[in-house]
Amino acid sequence: xxxxxxxxxxxxxxxxxxxxxxxxxxxxxxxxxxxxxxxxxxxxxxxxxxxxxxxxxxxxxxxxxxxxxxxxxxxxxxxxxxxxxxxxxxxxxxxxxxxxxxxxxxxxxxxxxxxxxxxxxxxxxxxxxxxxxxxxxxxxxxxxxxxxxxxxxxxxxxxxxxxxxxxxxxxxxxxxxxxxxxxxxxxxxxxxxxxxxxxxxxxxxxxxxxxxxxxxxxxxx
Numbered sequence: 001x002x003x004x005x006x007x008x009x010x011x012x013x014x015x016x017x018x019x020x021x022x023x024x025x026x027x028x029x030x031x032x033x034x035x036x037x038x039x040x041x042x043x044x045x046x047x048x049x050x051x052x053x054x055x056x057x058x059x060x061x062x063x064x065x066x067x068x069x070x071x072x073x074x075x076x077x078x079x080x081x082x083x084x085x086x087x088x089x090x091x092x093x094x095x096x097x098x099x100x101x102x103x104x105x106x107x108x109x110x111x112x113x114x115x116x117x118x119x120x121x122x123x124x125x126x127x128x129x130x131x132x133x134x135x136x137x138x139x140x141x142x143x144x145x146x147x148x149x150x151x152x153x154x155x156x157x158x159x160x161x162x163x164x165x166x167x168x169x170x171x172x173x174x175x176x177x178x179x180x181x182x183x184x185x186x187x188x189x190x191x192x193x194x195x196x197x198x199x200x201x202x203x204x205x206x207x208x209x210x211x212x213x214x215x216x217x218x219x220x221x
Contacts, residue, residue, distance in 0.1 A: 002077045003030035004058050008039065008053045013050030015040045018064055021071045028059070028075040032151075032158045101126050102141065104150030111147075115168040123156050123164055167196050 004010040007029040014025045015036065022040065036145045058077055062165040068071045101124055108120055109131070117131045144171035164189045 001150065004051070004053055004077070006027070007031055008035070009049060009051035010053050010056075010058070012039050013037050013052050014064075016050055017052075018068060020064065020067045020075075024067050024071065024073070024075060028077070030157065030159060035157075100148070100153040100155060102130070102134055102145045103148040104140065104153050104155045106145050107133055107147040107149055109135055109147075112165050112168065114172040114174065115164060119168060121166055123160060124150060125155075 008031070011025050011029040011031055014020055014028070017189070022033050022036045025031075026036045029036070041054075054061055059075060060078060063075050067075050104124055105120060105126060108115055108124075115130045120126070120131055121128055130139070134142070134145065138146065150156050151161055
């Protein structure tokens with residue numbers, strides 16, 4: 001499925017300007033629901049400037065209205081401007097994230113040894129020499145390298161990592177591992193949102209009097 005040119009900025013705009021569910025926004029932008037939650041809570045690494053997908057001709061108001069009316073509706077992207085695609089060279093990583101690359105590489109080497117050096121290089125945006133040095137523990141900073149999930153570090157998306165692991169597992173003739181780290185997070189998130197809405201409604205009741213609650217009002221964000 002095609003994705004917006006700037007998925008995180010687009011998600012930020014949709015969170016601020018629509019009542020679409022986090023699931024709908026995550027699906028449309030190609031993000032994990034927890035990334036959208038972080039954007040909504042302003043806990044992302046940097047404050048994002050929203051990008052209007054309607055003005056960018058990536059989404060219509062009609063689609064947004066359909067999604068707001070039906071939480072199960074999957075938004076359909078318009079054919080927008082051609083995205084600039086990188087054809088060769090290493091993947092670009094912001095300067096602030098480059099120091100995290102060795103940790104992300106070490107994590108993949110430890111948890112997914114079936115992934116080739118070339119595939120890691122494309123995902124993280126690094127060289128085979130650096131990967132080999134981390135694997136052989138000859139890297140100049142090996143004493144300070146701590147394996148960390150590259151998704152958590154912001155070096156790639158969960159979808160990109162999952163696709164890479166699945167492809168490598170298929171090529172190696174092994175069953176792709178099932179990532180269970182986030183099991184239960186959706187339920188926990190729903191409970192958290194319910195508690196927050198409930199607390200907020202009590203404050204509003206104190207100011208305006210009793211308010212009738214519905215399932216829709218509890219989960220609307």
